[in-house]
Amino acid sequence: MQLEAMYQEIILDHYKNPHGRGLREPFEAEVHHVNPTCGDEVTLRLHLEGDTVADVSYEGMGCSISQASISAMYDLVLGKSVHEALGAGEDFMTLMQAKGDPAVAEKLEDSLEDAVAFAGVSKYPARIKCALMSWMALKDASARALATTTPGGTA
């Protein structure tokens, strides 16, 4: 069975007991992202204090990979600067493009924390978009939040 390689215990834990789930106030940006090939959806709100990610609240429906990915992302970006959070998103994208290369996962272990457990997903091209949906939503929300909170800011 190769299943365990993808469905790491840590992923199943996040799926069964998601961290930070639910939509909360206040927030500067709310985005809704869908995965048109499978119907997965997430609504994500971002609250910034200065340039610090003060809260990421969300509701979504979808497979274990998509839902666990949001939960792991919540843990990772909370309290970080927007710049650091987006950097983590870049690292996660790199992990998803690694085709299961363990060297890439090892290198990103420190920056991605629990989210490095998604390394096994990168071997299944059809599931990569599931894991990426939440990060795409965060990137979108960050751009919108910065545009509304920064005077003369550009999205």
Added chain:
Amino acid sequence: MTQTVSRPVGAHEPLPLDVEAIRADFPILTRTVRDGKRLVYLDSGATSQKPRSVLDAERWFYENVNAAPHRGAHALAEEATGAYEAARATIGGFLGAPDREIVFTRNATEAINLVAYALSNAATAKEEEFRTYAVGQGDEIVVTEMEHHANLVPWQQLCERTGATLRWLGLTDDGRLDLSDLSTVVNERTKLVAVTQQSNILGTINPLGDIVARAHEVGALVLVDGAQSVPHQPVDVTELGADFLVFSGHKMLGPTGVGVLWGRYEVLDKLPPFLTGGSMIEVVRMEASTFAAPPQRFEAGVPMTAQVIGLAAAVEYLQGLGMERVEEHEKALTGYALAKLAEIPGVTVIGPPDTVARGGAVSFTVEGIHPHDVGQVLDDSGIAVRVGHHCAWPVVRRYGVPATTRATFYVHTGYDDIDALADGIRAAQKFFGTV
């Protein structure tokens, strides 16, 4: 993973088709997937596998006859034209239709778009007879809530282009068309009713007779989406009584890149073209052109000749098995699958619960496990199913589920494939700890 479960009544009855002999005709079924697992292909509803005779027919064409049909007068051009038109006759014969009513398209989707664009082009056609079926403001187009996106979005777009109104027939809780308001939804303003013969997600076979009768009563055209019916049951256009029938070759053992629009000749003859260019013309001058009679009017450009010939080989393969037997085979498998799934706690079938007026698309949910995850566990055992909304998003929304897992059957499917499916679902439940 093997479980001892009592087999439902009838499970041991031999299937109408000789599955082992048929499997030997499909080269791909000898390969393994995911570390040496037997390929259990339950995704024929998305695209079917191809028997050797279809692959051979395409190769035969390219190695022996290849030329552009209906152009040129050399030996190969004549033979290619002959082979192309012989294939049209084979496919027409399969449907009980004369050759001139068979139009080749890229797939069922393109065939539907052809009709939708012809109806909006009709409004501005300079030839009066091409305006016969023009759709405009105040007109209505009727679809159903169970349509594949291919038989929904082109009609939404036609309405947007023309100012016509889109209406639809809803669904009942057990996966049937709700025809209680048929006589109001289909009315004097209706120009066309587009309906699937067999739902790609629910498996439902629709009572087309009632719908066709009502549509014709009010002078509306009827387009039948046969993408999931023509491959799986006998379809005769005379019995059908509709005005158009569309289907794709690749879902019926044929190649990708070829589909069919059957149209009643009197109707086709009054439709303006959709795509224009070479070989669909009568006379071309710099100022303007006139068009060929159907079917050539709707076949612009060099056609997908090898694919058409491959599709005719697929039709011959199906005729060799007999479409009645194909239908009975799938009915037996569907009954077996419904019974096997009913034995698994937490599994809910979305669609008719028995085999009455039902084809072999079996969609289901597994409590507590998202369809993607069900599909992933099945895939790990070599079982190919479809997961998601199956290009019928309004249907999953109607039944309050985000997506489903769908198994579809065909001529090479046996009881062993369905046993593997049931075992795989139980494995998924064990893996995700829901039982």
